[in-house]
Amino acid sequence: MSSKRNSILCPNCRKLISLDEPACPYCGLIRPGLHNTAGIIRKIFLGSDPVRTIIYVNIAFYVLSLLLDPEGILAGGGSFNFLSPSNQSLFLLGASGTIPVIEAHRFWTLISASFLHGGILHIGFNMMALYQLGPFVFREFGFHRFINLYIITGACGFAASVLFGVPFTIGASASICGLIGAIIYYGKSRGGSYGEAIYKQAMGWVVGLIFFGIIFPGINNWAHGGGILSGILLAFLMGYNDNKQESAWSKLLAYACILLTVLILIWAIISSLLNGRSIVI
Secondary structure (H helix, E strand, C coil): CCCCCEEEEECCCCCEHHHHCCCCCCCCCCCCCHHHHHHHHHHHHCCCCCCHHHHHHHHHHHHHHHHHHHHCCCCCCCCHHHCCCCCCHHHCCCCCCCHHHCCCEEEEEEEHHCCCCCHHHHHHHHHHHHHHHHHHHHHHCCHHHHHHHHHHHHHHHHHHHCHCCCCCECCHHHHHHHHHHHHHHHHHHHHHHHHHHHHHHHHHHHHHHHHHHHHHHCCCCHHHHHHHHHHHHHHHHHHHCCCCCCCCHHHHHHHHHHHHHHHHHHHHHHHHHHHHHCCCC
């Protein structure tokens, strides 16, 4: 009796192939079975809507940052400090900047800082922006490129913050600015009346960011600028659905970003619960 061979749809060209093929005979994708397994892992961690999943993770970390140090919640005053986590809680959970990265050698905070917020208004504004911009980038760039844009541009934004001496910083706005950068490139590259309208709308966001950065203190303009520039560059390198299929390296990079981010966030939770009040900022 002959053994049964398992078959899958190639994650790249969607044609039926054997699970143990070293490369897809139709499109040449290396190790398609590995890509298929990574896709299953992707669905476990992010489901079918990565934008909502990221929003839920941000909310969960915001609540945790409040619970870690309840006494610090009411330490500040004013509307912008309402329900604000303490600096100690934020440090433990992975705030970035020169203090955590240079002085404490917590380099992983370049990724974790994108999931932390300093108050109810801070997370509210950022999550509303992500809810508006995220689905567009997800639709036009695809799942893998969206993940790369969100995670990598956030890290680039916080790396710029460290480079220019920002001592302590958090927030999803670096990643959101990365999405804005990708939209800017998309609008300019696509062209036509639709592309031009998208480009102008994205530039309107940039003008708003500049305005808020000038008017309100405490805005991390370096993270915003680093996010926008890295978003433009990454979108240029990866392309978008209308002009280029998602490449194998883009998919593998996305899986690496997901795995690294999950491991970092799990480590942030475990280390914060273990260290408790042992670190004072």
